Amino acid sequence: MFALVDVNNMYVSCERVFRPSLNGKPVVVLSNNDGACIARSNEAKDLGVRMAQPWFEVRHLQRQAGLVALSANFELYGDMSSRMMAIAAEYAPRQEIYSIDECFLDLEGVPQDRLAIGRDLRSRVLQWTGLPTSVGFGPTKTLAKLANHIAKMADRKPGSYPAELAQVCDLGQMAPAQMEALLRATEVGAVWGIGRKTTTRLSEAGIHSVADLLRADTATLRRQFNVVMEKTLRELRGTSCLDVNDAHEANQQIMCSRSFGGAVTDLPELIDVVSQFTGQVARKLREQGSVAGAVHVFIATSPYHRNEAQHAPSATLPLPQPSADTRVLISAAVRALRGIYRPGFNYAKAGVMLVDLQPQARQQDTLDLFGAQEEQAPAPRGGAELMNALDALNRRFGRHAVTVGGTSLHARPSAHASRQERRSPRYTTRLEEIASARA
DNA sequence: TCTGGGGTCCTAGGACCC
């Protein structure tokens, strides 16, 4: 039996912990550049604010409906997430942290009453962190997800589902008749793994509810879609195909990309941006103890500016030897950038991706058979220690305290600098920003 | 004026080999 624990409207809920005056109000959290809504309170959802909707489209709701917008504060959310995850982990022998705001628990051998467990977990997380969660139980991960969805909706929209399913819902102990009624009332799009495109295609085939889907023929669906669909079906029917994965594996790719505050046209500024991004992905790469085999760089104009010339080139540059050295990676990224850059375009976005990742240990004995080749610069000296020192300084003094030569931020205001005018303090991770109580 | 960012897995089709 599995549980899925999920924080309701995670980013908004984190903000509300420190600003209780936001409770009950429509609140959104904005992406980089204060560009789009990436989290919405229930009240904001009720106002019709959609996921990833551009801020300028809903900005008028500030005055019309008291909508409050905040810039994303990921440092705060990451820290709150760790606290919540640690509490949830106490309730089962195995936990898979699936995203910043949700985890699966494997309840194998946990004997007690699941509803009691769910309610206890929920109230403990609420009491210790201030975050509201929903808990779903099911005999497969997909059903636990579905149970969680029902728990949320029953809480948020009274009448959509029976009230007793709110907040904590167990699909593992439900009478067949009630189960059938629930599945009839749930649209296929709510199922984990069934997205927008698939929903449209299923709808054309007359499959609208989860109950419809369960009646469909597995082989036919497998033929029309793919193995993912087949697995989803089997999971919905109670056959577990997906296990809780508690060994968090290293990422296979690490990316940093961002749209700019304004258009960027000249190469030096793009080099600056790409160098900064590379510094960030390099740090993440070392954190997970990997080396990268290649660097992928892309720049792009804005597809929304339809009357401007469009250009979205990218390039992948393999490294002569896998590396985690910021200087090596930046030099490759900048070379890739020079190769794809064309003057005369208004670039709106850039990104750096490290790919072909491998564990650092394995790299020891893969020295180039032919030794360093002439045209390849020899690896910089003292790589590992220098990078360790760099990481330590930046951990201690903030992300941009120390950077590799050439990646310093421009003294002049840069077009790419992102706007973040509404960020809340990093209450839990910066002493100088800690919450203070007023008498 | 302003339009998210970070990941995973699967598949089709081309390159290459015998």
Place this chain on the structure above:
DNA sequence: TCTGGGGTCCTAGGACCC
């Protein structure tokens, strides 16, 4: 006018997730 066949590996792109 005919123009192998089957296997494997790699990559780009699509769909999905949060």
